[in-house]
Amino acid sequence: MSNIKLAEAPSGVEGSGFFATSLDKVIGLARANSLWPLPFATSCCGIEFMATMGAHYDLARFGAERPSFSPRQADMLLVMGTIAKKMAPVLKQVYIQMAEPRWVIAVGACASSGGIFDTYSVLQGIDEVIPVDVYVPGCPPRPEAILDGIMRLQEVVKNESLNRRNTPEYKALLEKYGIRTNG
Amino acid sequence: MARLENTVLVSRLQERFGEVVAKLDEPYGLLTVETDKEHIIEVLEFLKKDDELQFVYLTDITAVHYPELERSIAVVYHLHSFVNNARIRVKVYINGVNPQIPSATVLWNGANWMERETYDFFGIDFEGHPDLRRILNVDDMEVFPMRKEYPLEDPNRVDKKDYFFGR
Numbered sequence: 416m417s418n419i420k421l422a423e424a425p426s427g428v429e430g431s432g433f434f435a436t437s438l439d440k441v442i443g444l445a446r447a448n449s450l451w452p453l454p455f456a457t458s459c460c461g462i463e464f465m466a467t468m469g470a471h472y473d474l475a476r477f478g479a480e481r482p483s484f485s486p487r488q489a490d491m492l493l494v495m496g497t498i499a500k501k502m503a504p505v506l507k508q509v510y511i512q513m514a515e516p517r518w519v520i521a522v523g524a525c526a527s528s529g530g531i532f533d534t535y536s537v538l539q540g541i542d543e544v545i546p547v548d549v550y551v552p553g554c555p556p557r558p559e560a561i562l563d564g565i566m567r568l569q570e571v572v573k574n575e576s577l578n579r580r581n582t583p584e585y586k587a588l589l590e591k592y593g594i595r596t597n598g
Numbered sequence: 599m600a601r602l603e604n605t606v607l608v609s610r611l612q613e614r615f616g617e618v619v620a621k622l623d624e625p626y627g628l629l630t631v632e633t634d635k636e637h638i639i640e641v642l643e644f645l646k647k648d649d650e651l652q653f654v655y656l657t658d659i660t661a662v663h664y665p666e667l668e669r670s671i672a673v674v675y676h677l678h679s680f681v682n683n684a685r686i687r688v689k690v691y692i693n694g695v696n697p698q699i700p701s702a703t704v705l706w707n708g709a710n711w712m713e714r715e716t717y718d719f720f721g722i723d724f725e726g727h728p729d730l731r732r733i734l735n736v737d738d739m740e741v742f743p744m745r746k747e748y749p750l751e752d753p754n755r756v757d758k759k760d761y762f763f764g765r
Contacts, residue, residue, distance in 0.1 A: 501735070529755070533755070533758065534751060534752060535735075535739075535743045535748070535749070535750065535753075536734075536743070539752050539754065539755045543754070
């Protein structure tokens, strides 16, 4: 017997030879368990992320087997480290290049709030330039904390509607950041 | 070759420039002299091209803001003479309201980025610089952050109230 754990099936109606549930739940389940990460690492939080990706903590267990270094093929942008104001347009460009659906995790104090770098040259949290789904505290956070952040994002992904990108709230949010939405 | 003595250096400078170059200090053996912006290029050229002194290496150009002084910006040049194993620091105090000083790019191409950096942080206009624009800070920054009148902290941050920090 293999001891591979499968993702829990969403609630639905089961009978002999069929299983019925809503498309939202199936797609949410698939998305949540195949989040392709795009690491945007600028400092020590990135080193913690390397440990998270490594064999011991093994981020791949959560379906994030393939770290993508192209924003076009990534779902989950992980911003790890101090973002200088000069880096802000670059980060925003990377976010714009990602295809929907896309999510963002701010890993560590610097990405979340500027951290100890309360100074004219450092962005005081990446949520000044792009929307953020999950914030991971810590300076730097341990790999367990990063995994916890990713699991919380999985919950977000599972429970949001299939067409988040078409909701007026989401469009308004992106427009607040000056990011163009399709249609 | 033996190390160039500071006394020799001072006497060579006094002999060439007289009152225009004044010795300020010698902290930790680093000779520091002052001159004015009319003569700074001449002084640097003499230090660089003199056969004995040979201060051929421009270590750095930077500045200091002294808000309490009448001439509130000091532009600082650090020179290094490899053959004599000697260093010298040249300071020029200039007006802080509209600071202007001739560019040292006529002597060292390496002065280009140093002067851009000094412009970026102190707003000093290096006259004759080929491309004086910001180098490290974001292009749309409106202040010169190393001047004392501008706050160190990011003014956009709204959640940081002074009373959290006992101020």
